[in-house]
Amino acid sequence: MNILSENDSFIHLSAVKNKTATRAEFVGRIITMDNDLAPVARQRVLVLLAVFLALVNTALAQKSSDEPYPTHPIRLVVASAPGGGSDILGRLLARKLTDRFGQQVVVDNRPGAGGIVGAELTASAVPNGYTIGFVSGSITVQPAMHRKLPYDVIKDFAPVTVLVSLSYVLVAHPSLPAQSVGELIALAKAAPRSILYASAEIGSTSHLSAEVLKTLAGIDLLQVPYKGTAQALNALLAREVSLGFYSAASTAPLLKSGRLKALATSGKKRMVALPDLPTIAEAGVKDYEFISWLGIIAPAAVPRTIVTRWNRELVAILSQPEVKHQLTDMGYEVVGNSPEEFARDIRLELAKWAKVVKAAGIQPE
DSSP states (O other): OOSSOGGGSSSOHHHHHHTOOOHHHHHHHHHHHHTTSOHHHHHHHHHHHHHHHHHHHHHHHHHHHHSOSOSSOEEEEESSOTTSHHHHHHHHHHHHHHHHHSSOEEEEEOOOGGGHHHHHHHHHSOSSSSEEEEEEGGGGTHHHHOSOOSSOTTTSEEEEEEEEEEEOEEEEOTTSSOSSHHHHHHHHHHSTTOOEEEESSTTSHHHHHHHHHHHHHTOOOEEEEOSSHHHHHHHHHTTSSSEEEEOHHHHHHHHHHTSSEEEEEOSSSOOSSSTTSOBTTTTTOTTOOOEEEEEEEEETTSOHHHHHHHHHHHHHHHTSHHHHHHHHHTTEEEOOOOHHHHHHHHHHHHHHHHHHHHHTTOOOO
16 A cells, blocks of 8 residues: 655655755655554654655765865864863864864863863764864763763764873972972871862862872872863962862963972873973872873764864874974873774773772762
């Protein structure tokens, strides 16, 4: 039995291929017909509807990948507040990418919830390559910190590349009577919960780096969370708190001017930018190592050609001698890996941080 006449044939597949039909036209026709269909016929209609929409999405994706890219400005969503290390690097890359793409790449700062706000915006964006995300390693921490997130880190993003890896500098206000990690630990043990440290939101790298130190050193420091890294750094400068973990990029001028002092770095090896500063492990906290990264992601359904283009352009920028030199001075180690390598790293990081958060005794929200 024919459910439909030839004139009501669901907007022929030739129209799909030619992209002349729209979802609205098709769904509108289905709604008009719905009341006239028997239950069995209606079920068949719904099956055909699902097939049609799948074909439309495939056609649109093919159309997107065939079009020149980019043809208009691109939004780079930086999941942190202005003024921090991520923002500094994001703006540097935006300038370079603008030159290479021939279209403006505009930084859109979206701080909040340890990077969740910016990541959610990226995940839900139209997957056409005109909204791209700039995220930190905290994106792999948040699943361990929250029972429910508005996105799935594996399913909702297309990894592009890890730009840089970085360790952090443990810095203190000059008024703190400790000149080393050893002295800090002694001070904290003598007066538990008397030393305040600033961090960005709960679950941020500046939060977890301090929590891991607390666990391994057997001390109790009090966290004071702020909206972003820049605000946390300002709090330290204002002496609202005594300590904090920050990138070398955001603290270098403050260390040179004497407004802050550095106690150690968080990595496995010393920073090239601060060769005389010991690591926390060297200073006596065995097995301490805290390294993060900054990277580029896109919405999951972005055409592969766009992911490949972004990866190629970014790797080329990171390979420029002046860029590598600038990033090294900022305390970064250039990476520039492939999308496949980045995807593998994300899976490994998710497993690692689940263990770290559990060991630190942090309860998911």
